[in-house]
Amino acid sequence: MAENLAEIGIKTTVADISQHILPTIDEDMVGTLEQELRSNGINLILECNIKEITSSGAVTDKNDLIPAEMLILASGTKPNTEIAVACGLKTAKGFVCVDEFMRTSDADIYACGDIAEVTDFVSAQKTGGGLAGSANRQGRLIASHIAGRGYETKPIQWSGVLKVFTQTVAFTGANEYILKKFGVNYQKMIVWTMSNAGYFPNAEWLSLKVIYNPINGKILGAQAVGKNGAEKRIDVISAVMKLGGTVKDLRDMELCYSPPYSNAKDAVNIIGMAIDNVQSGLARPYFGTDFKGLTVLDVRSSSDYKNENIAGSINIPSGQIRERIAEIPLDKPILVICYRGYLSYVVSRILKQHGIENVSFYAGGWQQYKSQI
Numbered sequence: 001m002a003e004n005l006a007e008i009g010i011k012t013t014v015a016d017i018s019q020h021i022l023p024t025i026d027e028d029m030v031g032t033l034e035q036e037l038r039s040n041g042i043n044l045i046l047e048c049n050i051k052e053i054t055s056s057g058a059v060t061d062k063n064d065l066i067p068a069e070m071l072i073l074a075s076g077t078k079p080n081t082e083i084a085v086a087c088g089l090k091t092a093k094g095f096v097c098v099d100e101f102m103r104t105s106d107a108d109i110y111a112c113g114d115i116a117e118v119t120d121f122v123s124a125q126k127t128g129g130g131l132a133g134s135a136n137r138q139g140r141l142i143a144s145h146i147a148g149r150g151y152e153t154k155p156i157q158w159s160g161v162l163k164v165f166t167q168t169v170a171f172t173g174a175n176e177y178i179l180k181k182f183g184v185n186y187q188k189m190i191v192w193t194m195s196n197a198g199y200f201p202n203a204e205w206l207s208l209k210v211i212y213n214p215i216n217g218k219i220l221g222a223q224a225v226g227k228n229g230a231e232k233r234i235d236v237i238s239a240v241m242k243l244g245g246t247v248k249d250l251r252d253m254e255l256c257y258s259p260p261y262s263n264a265k266d267a268v269n270i271i272g273m274a275i276d277n278v279q280s281g282l283a284r285p286y287f288g289t290d291f292k293g294l295t296v297l298d299v300r301s302s303s304d305y306k307n308e309n310i311a312g313s314i315n316i317p318s319g320q321i322r323e324r325i326a327e328i329p330l331d332k333p334i335l336v337i338c339y340r341g342y343l344s345y346v347v348s349r350i351l352k353q354h355g356i357e358n359v360s361f362y363a364g365g366w367q368q369y370k371s372q373i
């Protein structure tokens with residue numbers, strides 16, 4: 001709504017009670033989207049609790065007035081189960097309970113779509129709702145069952161995609177919040193790659209995150225943000241996930257390549273390879289923006305470093321590391337940061353090969369760091 005209103009010239013504010021927009025998307029992936037809103041003139045106010053709506057606009061719990069002539073409330077949906085409840089159908093947590101063929105507690109009545117209970121793919125917990133795709137697949141499933149050739153419903157992965165001005169965000173499976181809520185052990189990786197060959201005019205940055213089970217490598221969730229090709233990568237990962245694949249399958253996935261469309265190592269391969277490196281013990285990734293107790297070694301070019309850098313960091317361009325290794329202080333653990341996470345991985349390997357063990361690389365590099373601050 002904000003995008004559409006802004007595009008017809010209406011001055012638009014988005015006020016959200018959370019620290020970030022889009023709760024489906026993790027904090028470390030959402031920054032690009034918030035920057036995109038702001039750079040398109042949206043007044044984005046986060047951690048803003050609206051307590052009252054008046055004829056002049058919305059009033060926050062700090063008594064600030066956000067002036068507005070029109071206000072759209074979009075704080076979530078919940079299904080209307082009134083008819084189902086009146087029929088005496090069993091419901092749980094506001095959703096109509098169904099069996100594997102989407103039959104309700106009355107076997108002659110089926111339920112599907114937003115109102116029906118579903119099983120979550122990752123947590124295996126009963127939950128409710130879904131999206132348009134699952135509603136439509138359930139519709140066919142019910143019709144097939146009525147016609148005597150039924151098949152069982154499958155857990156829901158919540159794959160979705162959405163447009164934020166020129167950016168696309170796509171996701172599948174669980175995010176970190178959900179995994180923490182269900183106490184699921186997980187690890188993650190973030191990479192920044194180009195959508196396709198960098199020398200093509202349509203090449204754009206793409207950030208991709210995969211969350212996985214560190215024991216068996218099964219994929220628990222994925223998110224991607226970029227101007228081109230985010231949904232394509234998530235569709236691939238969603239399919240791997242659905243078929244019970246692991247992060248090694250991402251490394252080995254054979255995807256179509258030609259320069260206008262992707263890279264010879266697609267983003268999906270790259271993230272699989274990066275996770276493979278971590279799982280093999282070759283390198284340790286670092287996430288976040290807290291650099292306390294670390295020596296930050298920035299291996300970008302001196303000119304890029306001079307342009308902007310992390311306070312207190314040191315700069316040795318990656319090509320000079322071998323000659324200048326003695327300059328690196330060893331009193332604290334070392335965090336290597338580069339442009340997008342690749343060179344810092346390479347440098348972390350060089351350091352390890354020189355006996356410097358306490359070293360990690362910044363996953364996603366400067367691109368990732370900048371998207372989070």
Ligand SMILES: Cc1cc2nc3c(=O)[nH]c(=O)nc-3n(C[C@H](O)[C@H](O)[C@H](O)COP(=O)(O)OP(=O)(O)OC[C@H]3O[C@@H](n4cnc5c(N)ncnc54)[C@H](O)[C@@H]3O)c2cc1C
Pocket residue numbers: 083112113114115130131132133135
């Ligand atoms: C603004 C918006 C954007 C969305 N965008 C996407 C998207 O991009 N991708 C995606 O996957 N999902 C999207 N969704 C979610 C998607 O629309 C729903 O998951 C999907 O429509 C659910 O299908 P459904 O059949 O359960 O419900 P609905 O599509 O809502 O259909 C329910 C129907 O029942 C009718 N009805 C209600 N009560 C009665 C009654 N008493 N008697 C008779 N009829 C009644 C309603 O009028 C309605 O037509 C979006 C939802 C919204 C609100």
